[in-house]
Amino acid sequence: MLKELNQQRRAKAFTDLKIVVEGREFEVHQNVLASCSLYFKDLIQRSVQDGSQCGREKLELVLSNLQADVLELLLEFVYTGSLVIDSANAKTLLEAASKFQFHTFCKVCVSFLEKQLTASNCLGVLAMAEAMQCSELYHMAKAFALQIFPEVAAQEEILSISKDDFIAYISNDSLNTKAEELVYETVIKWIKKDPVSRAQYAAELLAVVRLPFIHPSYLLNVVDNEELIKSSEACRDLVNEAKRYHMLPHARQEMQTPRTRPRLSAGVAEVIVLVGGRQMVGMTQRSLVAVTCWNPQNNKWYPLASLPFYDREFFSVVSAGDNIYLSDTLERSCRKSSNSFVSQQQSEVQTCFPRI
Template sequence: MQFANTIPRTDLQLEMCHAKDVLQNMSIFCQRKLFTDVVLRVERREFHCHRAILSANSIYFWTMFCTGLQESQQGIVDLKGVSADTMDCVLDHMYGGRLSIHEDNVQDLLEAADLFQMLGLRNRCEKFLEEHLDPCNCLGILSFANSFSIPALSEKSRQFLRESFTEVIQHEEFLQLPKAELLDHLSSDLLAVAREETVFESVMSWVRHDAGARKGALRELLELVRIPLLDPIYFVEKVEADELIVSSKECLPLLQEARKYHIFGSEITTPRTRPRKFADVAEVIVVVGGCDRKGWGTLPFMERYQPATGQWTQLAKTPDYSKTQFAVCILKNDIFLSGGHLYTKDVWMYNSVLNVWLRVAHLNKGRWRHKMVALQGKVQTYNQRKDEWTFSSSTPFAQRCINAVSLNDLIYVMGGLVECIYQYDPRQDLWSILTRTPGPLENSGLTVCNGMLYILGGKDALAEGTDQVLCVDPTSSNLSHVSNMPRCVSYHGCVTIHQRVK
């Protein structure tokens, strides 16, 4: 006996074919009203169905027919909350897995899936919406997903909005956003905008769409725009000259903050001076010079570390790099380096735009192992409004080779032989421990970048330089190892500046 050559089917394939055949037969029975035992009446249309098929597909119908409810004894069941056309599609799905989803019916089908508790139908509708996200509809889909508590679709819609923000704001849906939702979107660091001017213009477009009703929200909205990061010329021509903004006294502090930032640079630190993650300008950490692992040789290198990408980039080498134990600080986004071993008077300025070092006026007196900060646009050693020194709480440590930075009106101190990071609150004159470090780190780098504390290099318990980069979240006190430097280093400068990275 000879058999034709055929591809053998697996048991699973045979089972699937069998199930498909059964469903097709049940669909034919339904169409011809054979063996049906219940009629669903929707908008005066009658659908002859099988209770078993309905119950097998839907928890709603299983509960209706299998738990002794009144409908289980009725031949005709009236359904509310669903249209006849939608019910037709739902039954096609129940009886044969057939489903035609398109933009005009997906919302109705999802509502029906929610009503009838049909997880499979719901999942197919969610997948359709995810695959058809577009700049013109993502806000509507986001609102719909929130209404029906669909977390996955909601998050994908938010992500699409962030990634396509420049295109989304061109559509009518954006102008119809409720204020609360707009505030939520503007607060995100993940808006994929190269320049903050895009965010500012989106806010002004939204306000002007109904200026009479919305101008009262202007201050609240502009607080979420990184106004200090706007181009200075754009700020003068488009922001300071805008009649809606100028007429709002509530907006004046925001304009003053931006003016100060344009004058004093990174000395002014607020949530609005921190670039968004995808901006073409980012906060980056710059490591300047220092000593090698054993502390015997000096290093000429200056390198930029971008926390968002973990990338290290070489910058212009430090001038006269035979010096160590100098001081560095930031002024108007440029780096100043002063002094160094042994009592050097030299002061150099690194232009962060041109990537060059320039010699500037020297110190009146040579210094080394000193510190330098910028205050009100100057490099200074002391300047108090009252021209006086006052005592505060004593530090809970007595160490050399320590570092300090400020963030959100708090001061953080670490280094020396201390194995923890201290936090000082000037308002309460109170010291506390933020977190502990893996060990002592003398002469390390400490800086603030993107609202986090970064510790770079330094001498460990064996008095050898390290290459580790640690990150501390001041809100949670969590400390983690995030990167390694190109080489072990100590006695180096460490600052944060804004630079174009794209």
């Protein structure tokens, strides 16, 4: 049926809608176009209802916000299901398809663009998808850009994105970087691309760099000597904060800020640990020695080193740094206070300390 309708369209036979774009006339069937585009369906209905087309043989719509060659490709897809799409026209076609609500056409463009994502274009595609509220392409481009940050940081495109988009990108916990120094260097490059207008944002940008994870020697030899940093009191305060973090490891618990939270690529995460517990075995309860942790970043459970005792209960548990401390355990048989333990989970070792 569509093949016959397309032949009629080309012959301008039985068409009842004329669309005028950039001086070119396109004759189509109202029902075909309305079935594929909610935008045109609503536009046709309103034009018929307001009576502005009375006396005309065909309904006529004049559009000023669309290119004629783009409309031609859209109509070709509507009537044939085929589409000539390439890297040169994909963005333009998607913008038009999204604007005029050709949803099937949008899916084809999105699928094409997802396969064409590279380090040199992913941020541009991300910004376009956000502007068009194209969630599928947005999430795909975002995940892609975050995963290959070192490659993206080497491209010119990152130096041209807006300040807000730049901050949203480098502040993301999922930014995949093995060295926070690269994030810092990218910030400096972005500012120096247009220092007259961008230097004012130095402190705002530096605040989303995880400076405490930069090596101390790099802080002293590179960051401290950067003129953009030296000329800003707010920037110097951020650098000094990072220095204190390195100099006072035992006070890090009191220095928690968004900058001290490791990125996911660092392989470090805050977890919830379950220690011991009770289990019904027949008619009796048995104390558990299992220690497990839940990682909220990937929603998975992991086993840790088990407790070194079976018949203790009413113990206290506290964490400090990477260690978990258990104290004041009681033997169930005699309610005798026993030793304290420290569980060093990285080495899966428990060390016993005599009770003081």
